[in-house]
Amino acid sequence: xxxxxxxxxxxxxxxxxxEANFNLRPDVLExxxxxxxxxxxxxxxxxxxxxxxxxxxxxxxxLAICQDTGMPVVFxxxxxxxxxxxxxxxxxxxxxxxxxYNKGFLRNSIVADPVLRGKSGYQPAVIHTEIxxxxxxxxxxxxxxxxxxxxxxxxxxxxTVGMAKIKEFVLEVVKKAGxxxxxxxxxxxxxxxxxxxxxxLAKKALLHKLKAKSEKLKTMEQDLLKEINKLNIGxxxxxGKTTALAVxxxxxxxxxxxxxxxxxxxxxxxxxATTII
Amino acid sequence: xxxxxSGNEILYSGRIYTARDQAHKRLVEAIKSGRRLPINLKGxxxxxxxxxKTPKGRVIGSCGPTTSSRMDEFTPDLLKxxxxxxxxxxxxxxxxxxxxxxxxxxxxxxxxxxGALISKHxxxxxxxxxxxxxxxxxxELEVVDLPLIVGVDSKGRSIYGSQ
Numbered sequence: 001x002x003x004x005x006x007x008x009x010x011x012x013x014x015x016x017x018x019e020a021n022f023n024l025r026p027d028v029l030e031x032x033x034x035x036x037x038x039x040x041x042x043x044x045x046x047x048x049x050x051x052x053x054x055x056x057x058x059x060x061x062x063l064a065i066c067q068d069t070g071m072p073v074v075f076x077x078x079x080x081x082x083x084x085x086x087x088x089x090x091x092x093x094x095x096x097x098x099x100x101y102n103k104g105f106l107r108n109s110i111v112a113d114p115v116l117r118g119k120s121g122y123q124p125a126v127i128h129t130e131i132x133x134x135x136x137x138x139x140x141x142x143x144x145x146x147x148x149x150x151x152x153x154x155x156x157x158x159x160t161v162g163m164a165k166i167k168e169f170v171l172e173v174v175k176k177a178g179x180x181x182x183x184x185x186x187x188x189x190x191x192x193x194x195x196x197x198x199x200x201l202a203k204k205a206l207l208h209k210l211k212a213k214s215e216k217l218k219t220m221e222q223d224l225l226k227e228i229n230k231l232n233i234g235x236x237x238x239x240g241k242t243t244a245l246a247v248x249x250x251x252x253x254x255x256x257x258x259x260x261x262x263x264x265x266x267x268x269x270x271x272x273a274t275t276i277i
Numbered sequence: 278x279x280x281x282x283s284g285n286e287i288l289y290s291g292r293i294y295t296a297r298d299q300a301h302k303r304l305v306e307a308i309k310s311g312r313r314l315p316i317n318l319k320g321x322x323x324x325x326x327x328x329x330k331t332p333k334g335r336v337i338g339s340c341g342p343t344t345s346s347r348m349d350e351f352t353p354d355l356l357k358x359x360x361x362x363x364x365x366x367x368x369x370x371x372x373x374x375x376x377x378x379x380x381x382x383x384x385x386x387x388x389x390x391x392g393a394l395i396s397k398h399x400x401x402x403x404x405x406x407x408x409x410x411x412x413x414x415x416x417e418l419e420v421v422d423l424p425l426i427v428g429v430d431s432k433g434r435s436i437y438g439s440q
Contacts, residue, residue: 050391050394051388053394054390054392054394061393063329063332066339066390066391067329068341068343068392069329105331105332105333106329107329119409120411120412147344147389147390178367178368178437180345180346182366236386236388236389237367238426238436
């Protein structure tokens, strides 16, 4: 048994909130730079250049990459040999978010009631906890902006449809997101499980390193990326071949009667930060 | 403004007002019930933006545009009240394009998702209304050389084509 103080979790989450919002993920920045080189459309190239400049300014001046500092989504992989002392895990995470967002002058985008709205604050975060082997805690903060979050879709397909229908659905979601959701996107796709689980898989897929492709899913991801980049949506939706930087898929077993597919769109400012305690 | 065509790129310097979802709801409610407005909309430029908090020693935090389509239902009323230009990101509805044409106003795109870069073009920031809305309050900003692209011109022509 290993003891970890709730205070340590709070501090770590606070730090991750700042890191994610100020420093664009190195794999996303690399993908933007590759796109800048290969993009042929002049306006698209100029916008990609400005996007790379924006990331540099944000890092240097400790400014949020985007003013929509998101709804913080926190993934916890909690080793089952860890005991958290002096506080609750959920409280520690939310206090960490509050402290990090406050310290970084980030945006208070969270309303306590989704219908009545009211004054906005920094938290609560959306927290996904998984119990895993070992005595460590892996924490990931993914601040998810809502320009792109609003464009996600889930569909429950018949179990008899094939890959072609899934592809068609993904392309339809990307087209509908279009210029509004800040392309070039990272497209997260969850296939399988239940309706809710497919959505969680799609969100988790955003965390994959953009270049490190799993052998099993590589063909599907690359095929989809190629198709998406033929849509000529481009940066800001003003044309070009850079509509998505990557397509990331996560799969899970499902029921004989169904085939849930969720597509989560993430903007060019796909941000996350991870550490292990 | 009348000579601008969709797709033109300009650098704008001058005064703009931030307003997004909740501020729009309040402004349109005020217009409809004939209440006095907290800002003069005649000739005003509205920027769909909810900035982050302002870091110490800076004029403003990160301050890029938010998705314009959410404001579509309120826009014709604001144009009727005298708004001359709007800055946001993404597509607009047919009704908005028609209203822009009718009132000879222009919809501009600002660099989407580049809030840190845009903050460098803001020289002053003054809260003017609905302060209780926090990031959704109305701020008056003085901007210099803000890069903009004409999204829908005063003839109702959209850079995204007719949708």
